[in-house]
Amino acid sequence: MADQDPAEKIKELSSTLASVESVLDLDAKNTEIEQLREQSADPELWNDAENAQRVTRRLANLESVVTKVGNIRQRLDDLSVLYELAATEDDSDALAEADNELESLRKDIGELEVRTLLSGPYDEREALVTINAQAGGIDAADWAQMLQRMYLRWAERHGYPTDIYDTSYAEEAGIKSTTFAVKAAFAYGTLRGEHGTHRLVRISPFDNQSRRQTSFAGVDVVPVIEQSDHIEIDESDLRIDVYRSSGPGGQGVNTTDSAVRITHQPTGIVTSCQNERSQLQNRATAMSMLQAKLLERKRREEQSTIDELRGDSASSWGTQMRNYVLHPYQSVKDARTNVESGNPTAVLDGQIDDFIDAEIRWMRSQENGDAQG
CATH class of the missing domain: 1.20.58.410 (Release factor)
Incomplete structure (x- = not known):
């Protein structure tokens, strides 16, 4: 050309x-x-x-x-x-x-x-992103925080507003979990391919012998609910805890018990919010997050049933989806699309559009394959 x-x-x-x-x-x-x-x-x-x-x-x-x-x-x-x-x-x-x-x-x-490929039933929605530290101890908590920064920087680069609803800080470094919203049209359709396990390989900054460490963090992406969505939630299925908001290292950032944690006991789904001063506001936000997660759970269960009827076991987009290697070489590679970058620093600074575009095309090809099946 x-x-x-x-x-x-x-x-x-x-x-x-x-x-x-x-x-x-x-x-x-x-x-x-x-x-x-x-x-x-x-x-x-x-x-x-x-x-x-x-x-x-x-x-x-x-x-x-x-x-x-x-x-x-x-x-x-x-x-x-x-x-x-x-x-x-x-x-x-x-x-x-x-x-x-x-x-x-x-x-x-x-x-x-x-x-034009974003034509799913919820693709136009804003996105609710949850990141959880998985295997890897302190490094995994640090890795979860690095991923949070990556997505927030990506959103900032595109001018998308974000709102961090809850962050649970780890004892020594990093975070146990975080949930934030990306408040832009098509944020869910754009980011839903990021759902899955992200793996980091590097020399641990927390190991005094400078050994190589592999860490894992899970990313979950769900669409923000709207008025038209209908999810039945039985109040008797909920356990609601209130507690004091905390910052890094467990330090208190709020002098009142305004943070709210809601546990949906039948599914084990937990949502929490601590970014508002009012307990009522935090409860409303946590409830909205729970509805969003239950809606996405329902969608995935329905898709899973369809896949089983078709005998298709390869449609799950969870599991390990991207590897970030900082040592002994520099590389970021998507396990499904094979898109690769030799510049992890740029990727971790939010330059992930090539990966996201490839994911969208890959997901559409999978969905078209399912439809033809």
């Missing part, structure tokens, strides 16, 4: 973008935008705050998608003119600028193409 004429490259990108525009159905989106704008202009909308937030979120998401596609189409049209000017004036700087814009457009259109 390196020797291909720029006009041919632009034609190929234009064709790919046209396919994306068709799948996204921009006419339908524009119609829905007009309807949502009418709803948002109604002063009575805010009588139901939750519905009002749903309407404004949906409107902002649709406007963002339509604007982004329109901007890319305009840039693609402008690029042809830029190449013509560079050729006419024999301007090497203008040609380099056009080549850079071509690569930038290739990347942006590729990202849009991946977005």
Whole structure:
């Protein structure tokens, strides 16, 4: 493709973008935008705050998608003119600028193409991410905290707001567990492939003999619940504990018993929240998190039943899914897609889009295979 004429490259990108525009159905989106704008202009909308937030979120998401596609189409049209000017004036700087814009457009259109694959029932939702330290002692707790930072940095790079609901700090270093929300449209569809066990191999900073240590942490991703979701929870199945919020090393960060932990006894699912001052607010958030986890559990059980009926035992996306090796060599490799990076420092700083895009394509191929089966 390196020797291909720029006009041919632009034609190929234009064709790919046209396919994306068709799948996204921009006419339908524009119609829905007009309807949502009418709803948002109604002063009575805010009588139901939750519905009002749903309407404004949906409107902002649709406007963002339509604007982004329109901007890319305009840039693609402008690029042809830029190449013509560079050729006419024999301007090497203008040609380099056009080549850079071509690569930038290739990347942006590729990202849009991946977005069209996010069509699952909950893919448009915000995401609730839980990370738990597993085998590996102090190193595993430190590893769990490194993963938390990786995802928070990834969200920050994309301008996605996050909200940390609960963090349980380990005694010596790191964290036992953490739960946080990524408050962006399609966050669940984008991150759900991250579900599974993440393995770290490195020289332990906590071993005075500097031995190599393998540590594990589990990542769980569920969609944030909405008003339309219906999950029956029997209050008698719940054990609710209140306790004092704590910071690193067990230090108290709140002088009242406002943190709330809810245990759903039939399933053993535990959720907790300590980021609000009010016990009532923490309880409401913990309850919402429990509903989200029960909803995802139900979805996975239904999928598991379908897989069993098909005789498909390979559809579980849990288990070990990515290896991060810092010693004796530097590498991060996904066990399912085989996408690999030789720069773990960048990956752990949130540069995980290549892994996520490959996961989305891989999951869609698995789902299409299931559907054909």
